[in-house]
Amino acid sequence: MSSIPSQSEPPTAPKLLDQVRGRIRFKHYSIRTEQAYVDWIKRFIRHFGKQHPKDLGADEVQAFLTHLAVVGRVAASTQNQAKSALLFLYKEVLGVELPWLDKVESAKTPKRLPVVLTRDEVMAMLSRLEGSSGLIARLLYGTGLRIMECLRLRVKDVNFERGEILVRDGKGAKDRVTMLPASVVPALRVHFDRVRELHRQDLAGGHGEVHLPYALDRKYPSAGREWMWQYVFPAAGLSVDPRSGVVRRHHVQDQSVQRAIRQAVRDAGINKPATPHTLRHSFATHLLESGYDIRTVQELLGHSDVSTTMIYTHVLNRGGRGVASPLDKLAVN
Incomplete structure (x- = not known):
């Protein structure tokens, strides 16, 4: 039988992804944004051997985004969504306010005319x-x-x-x-x-x-x-x-x-x-x-x-x- 924790023991901290979900819901983001951000954060963590994001930084974020563009050949809008998810993780969840966060460049989204029907x-x-x-x-x-x-x-x-x-x-x-x-x-x-x-x-x-x-x-x-x-x-x-x-x-x-x-x-x-x-x-x-x-x-x-x-x-x-x-x-x- 598992022992009951004493009142003096601190409560177990929520897992990282649960913290992400909680913060997203606190800010009233849509369920689709929640699913997309959680998925990108999972992929980021797996890409670097399941290291905790707090142990990673600007170089890793930039390398991950570059990998998406060069190897994954994703569209600029997809790459920017991944960047938004990671910036949300560091700023809103981990509380990291570092200069490099704002220096991570966004991919240039091509300007195309919309498709219009007659x-x-x-x-x-x-x-x-x-x-x-x-x-x-x-x-x-x-x-x-x-x-x-x-x-x-x-x-x-x-x-x-x-x-x-x-x-x-x-x-x-x-x-x-x-x-x-x-x-x-x-x-x-x-x-x-x-x-x-x-x-x-x-x-x-x-x-x-x-x-x-x-x-x-x-x-x-x-x-x-x-x-x-x-x-x-x-x-x-x-x-x-x-x-x-x-x-x-x-x-x-x-x-x-x-x-x-x-x-x-x-x-x-x-x-x-x-x-x-x-x-x-x-x-x-x-x-x-x-x-x-x-x-x-x-x-x-x-x-x-x-x-x-x-x-x-x-x-x-x-x-x-x-x-x-x-x-x-x-x-x-």
């Missing part, structure tokens, strides 16, 4: 989508929402009377308001009726509680079962919350939407690498084509800086920045 291509793609995936795709194109902003919508965030959608805690922890397309309202109302019936069935089966952000479940214990807090696009089945272990109905997974859109793009014969985010790019570009002010588009997209929105003005330029080729000016006999 209006005809959007129509062809949307016509090949049905059910929840079709409704989600229409909202992505009709509102400019990011995929996770759409999937995390709650019932209370959709205002049919005002024709608005309130985006809570978007990128950069910002709220914003965008339009609710009138053409999608009838289908969305029917969808709400189905979701409400599903919620009633969950409640009758002893479930019906949804995850609440920022520990609101402790402040309002019954709020998670209320209709207004339910996800607009709930998953088909119940699942175990990876953080709390509670059995709940989460929202639809973005992978299923991505697969449906990729298949619709193929079926429509569109020769572009279109994704759900392409619909957001198309939303912005088509608004600018229609003559809307770039500041209005910036606000609808939730960009902090108008320079981010300016990339869509480059997409609008036809050919070589809208310049007519001298070849087209020649008289053809």
Whole structure:
């Protein structure tokens, strides 16, 4: 039988990765960020023979990032994500404030124009989508929402009377308001009726509680079962919350939407690498084509800086920045 520790013995310190998870949750980072950061920290530790990170420093961080680029041949964005995870580990978890942390250079992310569909291509793609995936795709194109902003919508965030959608805690922890397309309202109302019936069935089966952000479940214990807090696009089945272990109905997974859109793009014969985010790019570009002010588009997209929105003005330029080729000016006999 194991002995019971005396009161004078200090409690066992949490393991490093548990400390990382705890700090991430304290700062209200998403579950995806948590999973990505923990994975990168594991890889960093394994790369140096399972040495504790406190015994490593600038040279090892730089060597690891270089290894990812040269041997792993990862994209610049992936390398920068790894760097962010390691900086979080040293600054937020280990409490290391050393000059070398800020001197670790980020990989240069190539500046590429976004993929944009024409209006005809959007129509062809949307016509090949049905059910929840079709409704989600229409909202992505009709509102400019990011995929996770759409999937995390709650019932209370959709205002049919005002024709608005309130985006809570978007990128950069910002709220914003965008339009609710009138053409999608009838289908969305029917969808709400189905979701409400599903919620009633969950409640009758002893479930019906949804995850609440920022520990609101402790402040309002019954709020998670209320209709207004339910996800607009709930998953088909119940699942175990990876953080709390509670059995709940989460929202639809973005992978299923991505697969449906990729298949619709193929079926429509569109020769572009279109994704759900392409619909957001198309939303912005088509608004600018229609003559809307770039500041209005910036606000609808939730960009902090108008320079981010300016990339869509480059997409609008036809050919070589809208310049007519001298070849087209020649008289053809």
